[in-house]
Amino acid sequence: MKLSDFAVRRPVTIAMIFLLIVLLGLVSMNKLNLDLFPELDLPLALAITSYENVGPEEMEELVTRPLESALGTVNGIKSINSISRQGSSLVVLEFSWGTDMNFAINQMREKIDLISSFLPADADKTMILKLDPNMMPIIVIGFSGDYDLVDLDKLATDVIQPRLERVEGVASVTVSGGVKREIRISAVPQRLQAYGLS
Numbered sequence: 001m002k003l004s005d006f007a008v009r010r011p012v013t014i015a016m017i018f019l020l021i022v023l024l025g026l027v028s029m030n031k032l033n034l035d036l037f038p039e040l041d042l043p044l045a046l047a048i049t050s051y052e053n054v055g056p057e058e059m060e061e062l063v064t065r066p067l068e069s070a071l072g073t074v075n076g077i078k079s080i081n082s083i084s085r086q087g088s089s090l091v092v093l094e095f096s097w098g099t100d101m102n103f104a105i106n107q108m109r110e111k112i113d114l115i116s117s118f119l120p121a122d123a124d125k126t127m128i129l130k131l132d133p134n135m136m137p138i139i140v141i142g143f144s145g146d147y148d149l150v151d152l153d154k155l156a157t158d159v160i161q162p163r164l165e166r167v168e169g170v171a172s173v174t175v176s177g178g179v180k181r182e183i184r185i186s187a188v189p190q191r192l193q194a195y196g197l198s
Contacts, residue, residue: 041101042131042132043076043078043094043095043096043097043098043099043101044092044093044094044095044130044131045092045093045095045101045104045105045108045128045129045130045131046090046091046092046093046127046128046129046131047067047071047089047090047091047093047108047112047126047127047128048088048089048090048091048126048127048128048129049063049067049088049089049119049123049124049125049126049127050087050088050089050123050124051063051087051088051089051120051122051123051124052087052122053087054086054087054120055086056084056085056086057084059084059085059086059087059088059089060082060084060089062119062120062123063084063089063119063120063123064082064084064089064091066115066118066119067082067089067091067112067115067119067126068080068082068091069115070111070112070114070115071091071093071108071111071112073111074093074104074107074108074111075099075104075107076095076096076099076104077093077094077095077096078094078095078096079093079094080092080093080094081094093108101130105128105130108128109128112126112128137174143156148179149178149179150178150179150180150181152178153175153177153178153179153180154181156175156178157175157178160175161173161175
């Protein structure tokens with residue numbers, strides 16, 4: 001017996017099956033969880049090292065290349081990219097999907113500990129970060145006004161930031177940009193000497 005013959009002979013049964021499917025769809029749709037950022041374990045890790053007052057070429061030679069060599073032996077690596085800037089080194093490791101990132105991070109720490117004596121003593125300790133989409137900001141707010149940048153920064157830091165932090169469910173609020181108030185002193189050497197100062 002063909003499906004079309006069955007549908008013609010038993011229309012009530014087909015209608016009941018159709019209604020059952022629609023009802024199950026509506027019930028399951030109401031029970032589905034909606035996440036702004038679904039649970040996602042990105043296979044990316046960062047190794048960040050700061051070394052003040054060092055140019056990009058020296059940074060690459062003294063910090064980035066040794067880190068790349070050591071981290072290249074971590075299991076599950078798909079690719080390594082690095083950026084050497086004035087005073088900082090960033091090594092980005094991309095792992096294959098399915099890699100246990102906690103195990104990979106521990107391996108990275110072990111490899112960096114092995115070469116830490118070969119890195120410059122003045123360089124800061126290398127930070128290892130797992131890229132987590134849940135740490136990304138949900139919203140970014142920019143504002144401007146008739147005030148100067150110092151007053152706008154003070155308004156954002158002293159008024160807006162505390163109010164947003166008090167909102168239920170807000171983990172943190174970060175203010176960036178703006179201009180901080182500075183006091184600059186220009187000394188005249190002849191006048192300092194006249195007062196016996198140097």
